Each structure stands twice: as structure tokens, then as C-alpha cells.
Amino acid sequence: MTPWYAQGLRFDCTRCGNCCTGAPGHTWVSEAEIDALSARLGVDRESFIRTYCKRVWRQGRQLVSLVEKKNNDCIFWAKGVGCTVYEDRPRQCRTWPFWRPLLADRESWDDAARGCPGMNRGSVHGLDEIQATAADDGLP
Numbered sequence: 001m002t003p004w005y006a007q008g009l010r011f012d013c014t015r016c017g018n019c020c021t022g023a024p025g026h027t028w029v030s031e032a033e034i035d036a037l038s039a040r041l042g043v044d045r046e047s048f049i050r051t052y053c054k055r056v057w058r059q060g061r062q063l064v065s066l067v068e069k070k071n072n073d074c075i076f077w078a079k080g081v082g083c084t085v086y087e088d089r090p091r092q093c094r095t096w097p098f099w100r101p102l103l104a105d106r107e108s109w110d111d112a113a114r115g116c117p118g119m120n121r122g123s124v125h126g127l128d129e130i131q132a133t134a135a136d137d138g139l140p
């Protein structure tokens with residue numbers, strides 16, 4: 001079946017920060033990402049998880065997500081700076097908005113676009129790129 005986005009989708013990040021701030025949620029981190037972020041911050045894995053992460057049960061598995069600050073900003077978001085771990089940000093952060101749930105149908109995509117001014121504007125991303133990104137979107 002031809003996906004509804006077969007003609008491609010427009011997206012250029014405006015770096016507004018909406019997706020990193022102001023709302024509770026999950027930013028999943030893989031084992032490799034935990035290692036990379038721990039090394040970046042110069043701490044061991046357990047300290048990193050204790051300080052920057054929460055463990056979450058999902059689909060019968062224990063997963064690890066970054067924590068938020070009290071104001072629901074990502075723990076690694078800094079006002080005026082942006083993502084302070086940008087080069088080592090989790091896969092999930094790199095693949096937005098080409099996530100499987102957002103691509104399920106046009107309504108899901110447009111619903112997400114209401115909070116992301118980069119969607120439905122700017123560069124066209126083709127079907128192959130979208131599908132390759134979604135196949136490894138970093139979501140559980």
C-alpha cells in the first residue's frame with residue numbers, strides 16, 4: 001500500500017525548542033547512548049542513570065528515559081544554549097518528526113505539527129529517507 005506521505009513531507013527545524021521543553025514525556029536512551037552520554041559528562045553509567053534518567057516499564061521491558069527538570073524541560077536543555085549534549089543526543093531526538101506514530105496517518109502528523117513549527121514547511125524529505133528514518137526512530 002502506498003503511504004499517505006509518498007510524495008514526501010516538508011520539515012526544517014526552526015530550533016524553537018518546543019520539543020525539548022515544557023511537557024512531560026519520554027526521551028528514550030539506548031545502552032550505547034547511555035555510554036556515550038556518560039563518557040561525555042565524565043561520569044560512570046550508574047551515576048549517569050541515577051542523575052539524568054528514570055527507569056520505565058514499557059511493553060514488559062525496563063527501558064531508560066531521560067528525566068525532565070521541574071518545569072518539564074529536558075534535563076539537557078539550557079535556555080539560550082539549547083541542547084547541551086547535541087552531538088550525543090539520543091536517536092529519538094535526531095529522528096523527529098519521522099517517527100512511526102506520527103506517520104501512521106495525516107491526522108497524527110498534523111496533530112504533532114501544531115506543536116512543531118518546523119513541520120509542513122521548508123525542505124521536502126522523500127519517501128525513502130522518511131521510511132529509513134522511521135524504521136530506526138529510536139522509539140521502543
Ligand code: SF4
Pocket residue numbers: 012013014015016017018019020096115116117118119
Ligand atoms: S519543535 Fe520542531 S521546530 Fe521546534 S526545535 Fe523541535 S523539531 Fe525544531
Ligand code: SF4
Pocket residue numbers: 019020027074075076077082083084085086089090093
Ligand atoms: S537530549 Fe537534547 S535534543 Fe533531546 S530532548 Fe533533551 S535537550 Fe532536546
